[in-house]
Amino acid sequence: xxxxSKSKEREGNRLAQHASGDKRFKILxxxxxxxxxxxxxxxxxxxxxxELFGFLDEDLLFFISFHLKLPPSRVxxxxxxxxxxxxxxxxxxxxxxxxxxxxxxxxADRVMSSLEASLGIKAGETTPDKNISLLTARCIGACGxxxxxxxxxxxxxxxxxxxxxLKTKQWLEx
Amino acid sequence: xxxxxxxxIWEKAIQTRKKIVLRCCLAAGCLSSNGKGVFESxxxxxxxxxxxxxxxxxxxxxxxxxxxxxxxxxxQEGVEDCLHVRVAPEDANLIIGFIRSGKPLAKRFDTGIxxxxxxxPVVLSNCGIIDPERIESYIAAEGYYALHEAxxxxxxxxxxxxxxxxxxxxxxxxxxxxxxxxxxxAKSPSTIKFVICNADEGDPGAFMDRxxxxxxxxxxxxxxxxxxxxxxxxxxFIYVRAEYPLAxxxxxxxxxQSKQMGLLGSGIFDSQFCFNIxxxxxxxxxxxxxxxxxxxxxxxxxxxxxxxxxxxxESGLWGHPTLINNVETFAxxxxxxxxxxxxxxxxxxxxxxxxxxxxxxxxxKNTGLIEVPMGMTLRAIVEDMGGGAPNxxxxxxxxxxxxxxxxxxxxxxxxxxxxxxLFQLGSIMGSGGMIVMDEATNMVxxxxxxxxxxxxxxxxxxxxxxxxxxxxxxxLDRIVRGQATAAHLARLEELCEMVKNTSLCGLGQTAPNxxxxxxxxxxxxxxxxxxxxxxxxxxxxxxxAEHAVS
Numbered sequence: 001x002x003x004x005s006k007s008k009e010r011e012g013n014r015l016a017q018h019a020s021g022d023k024r025f026k027i028l029x030x031x032x033x034x035x036x037x038x039x040x041x042x043x044x045x046x047x048x049x050x051e052l053f054g055f056l057d058e059d060l061l062f063f064i065s066f067h068l069k070l071p072p073s074r075v076x077x078x079x080x081x082x083x084x085x086x087x088x089x090x091x092x093x094x095x096x097x098x099x100x101x102x103x104x105x106x107x108a109d110r111v112m113s114s115l116e117a118s119l120g121i122k123a124g125e126t127t128p129d130k131n132i133s134l135l136t137a138r139c140i141g142a143c144g145x146x147x148x149x150x151x152x153x154x155x156x157x158x159x160x161x162x163x164x165x166l167k168t169k170q171w172l173e174x
Numbered sequence: 175x176x177x178x179x180x181x182x183i184w185e186k187a188i189q190t191r192k193k194i195v196l197r198c199c200l201a202a203g204c205l206s207s208n209g210k211g212v213f214e215s216x217x218x219x220x221x222x223x224x225x226x227x228x229x230x231x232x233x234x235x236x237x238x239x240x241x242x243x244x245x246x247x248x249x250q251e252g253v254e255d256c257l258h259v260r261v262a263p264e265d266a267n268l269i270i271g272f273i274r275s276g277k278p279l280a281k282r283f284d285t286g287i288x289x290x291x292x293x294x295p296v297v298l299s300n301c302g303i304i305d306p307e308r309i310e311s312y313i314a315a316e317g318y319y320a321l322h323e324a325x326x327x328x329x330x331x332x333x334x335x336x337x338x339x340x341x342x343x344x345x346x347x348x349x350x351x352x353x354x355x356x357x358x359x360a361k362s363p364s365t366i367k368f369v370i371c372n373a374d375e376g377d378p379g380a381f382m383d384r385x386x387x388x389x390x391x392x393x394x395x396x397x398x399x400x401x402x403x404x405x406x407x408x409x410x411f412i413y414v415r416a417e418y419p420l421a422x423x424x425x426x427x428x429x430x431q432s433k434q435m436g437l438l439g440s441g442i443f444d445s446q447f448c449f450n451i452x453x454x455x456x457x458x459x460x461x462x463x464x465x466x467x468x469x470x471x472x473x474x475x476x477x478x479x480x481x482x483x484x485x486x487x488e489s490g491l492w493g494h495p496t497l498i499n500n501v502e503t504f505a506x507x508x509x510x511x512x513x514x515x516x517x518x519x520x521x522x523x524x525x526x527x528x529x530x531x532x533x534x535x536x537x538x539k540n541t542g543l544i545e546v547p548m549g550m551t552l553r554a555i556v557e558d559m560g561g562g563a564p565n566x567x568x569x570x571x572x573x574x575x576x577x578x579x580x581x582x583x584x585x586x587x588x589x590x591x592x593x594x595x596l597f598q599l600g601s602i603m604g605s606g607g608m609i610v611m612d613e614a615t616n617m618v619x620x621x622x623x624x625x626x627x628x629x630x631x632x633x634x635x636x637x638x639x640x641x642x643x644x645x646x647x648x649x650l651d652r653i654v655r656g657q658a659t660a661a662h663l664a665r666l667e668e669l670c671e672m673v674k675n676t677s678l679c680g681l682g683q684t685a686p687n688x689x690x691x692x693x694x695x696x697x698x699x700x701x702x703x704x705x706x707x708x709x710x711x712x713x714x715x716x717x718x719a720e721h722a723v724s
Contacts (some may be wrong), residue, residue, distance in 0.1 A: 038474075044455065077476055081477065084458035100379055102535035102609050104623055137417065139376070139378035141381035142203055143379050143609075144381070154206070157243075
């Protein structure tokens, strides 16, 4: 962990700044302050951190544990317990296939396997060129329009394997 | 805020109501089919045609028939409501033309079908009617009057006894009496108490809570406030899934509006009652739907359950008495307050009162949200309301209760839907997801699918669930791949019983349910996949006596 205190007086106020000088750490710190550095808001902090950085790396987890005065083991434990948090960087585009029961019954597994075959990666992985991450969701609650796939945050209803492949092909084009 | 102010808002909303209302569905389902584009182009079309004084374009919550979205309903005074389906932004001018000429669009949908006619909206009474992003719209539907009534005309004890009399049972799945739960928390001597709304709708195939939160968030806030008054709590939490970004945004907005109007905070309606609500966002752990795991998650820890007792009602969040109810349970509180416990108790069956919201999905014609009185048969729901399997297929089974429930075969469709009847069939009511499967569905694969889900979602705290789900999944996988023998099936059944009886929390205790129920009703499918055991002492067709002689 790389933390340097701006000045000694400030160190007492827990306003240590991150060595990288990355603005996002400052934003995260302000967010933590809004919650009065409450330890029970750890999951909220991790959400915010992931929203800012895209994923949670070790340095970031140390940063949070330092500010919330929590042991790093506890922060790491929580970050790895929940499926929503990822400790690996994601690709530029994300493709989330819902594998809830309704989507599964309506053929989401076929969508998934055709995507896996065409991208050459398994669910939960990112293409080597860091372009596309293929993820699964347990259920996004869009069962009425199953099978649903989330392309870069927007839900596409009644997806067929062909439609999904077309969409990812568009991403591959420069 | 005092009653007269509330009344002023109500009166103003009634007076400024326009003659024609275009209700445009802006819930997650329709939004994904470009509902937002339809909404905006309708607004533009109204502005351009100069109908602003007569026509209101209102973004509303779920209008039930998700499979046909985006939905737009035209409400004119004196004319029957007209529902348009699969509306594209280009259709906006056609809809304006319809308002002017009365000539209906080709895409209008007959609302006379059983899907709409057999519904009984209690929880969903505002769903698809009011604008979820405006508190005035909720007040116009007589919102927050129930809270005023509870605070000024009833003692907390009276509110609790009203809930007991109503016979409402928890809508999260287990069906525990809501009144008794409230009573336990209310009687606890502690000065610090909490109210939690469980909106961690983890069951795949269920979207009732999402729809309620997206369509009528104030209803849930008001229900929670009444509950807090009844049990003596001053802090509430809503634990909602991160997978529901729209529900979170609308809840945040609703809380902000309520605070501004003084309907949350201190001295609500000029009384001594103070109540605040905070949102806690889940992070994708199915086990957090279990109440003790949920509380651990609210405290910012890993979502692992703990043994009960002590129950949360005695010792919950940070050791204080805590009332945990599901979204739909809280949404039932307001109608009970407004219309009385006896009215509520008159709906439904002897032991299951009121209505239940179900999410119909899977291989069925009309997918979407329905609310029906308890005790309606599965057949009425699936065949009459749902319209049966699409493309002339035949229904094979109905799955209720998600990974904790079971599959009900087609010959048991005449079962009334209530807590006890479904339990007898080896399934559970669950939170209300109902997934229809047709003849093409392989039931063993479905059992494996659910077991894989439970295996992934097991928190790892107790061994029966952690190791048992892995072993059961392996056995099921073997059966599906045709590499299992009768001995494997026997081992699977043995494991199911063991995990069911020895797991710590609901996840493990109910994880074998899908397997057990498919084994009960579709055993033949399992057996057809089995192989003869090559190592058996007595292989089929081989006589031991002959062996001995030779």
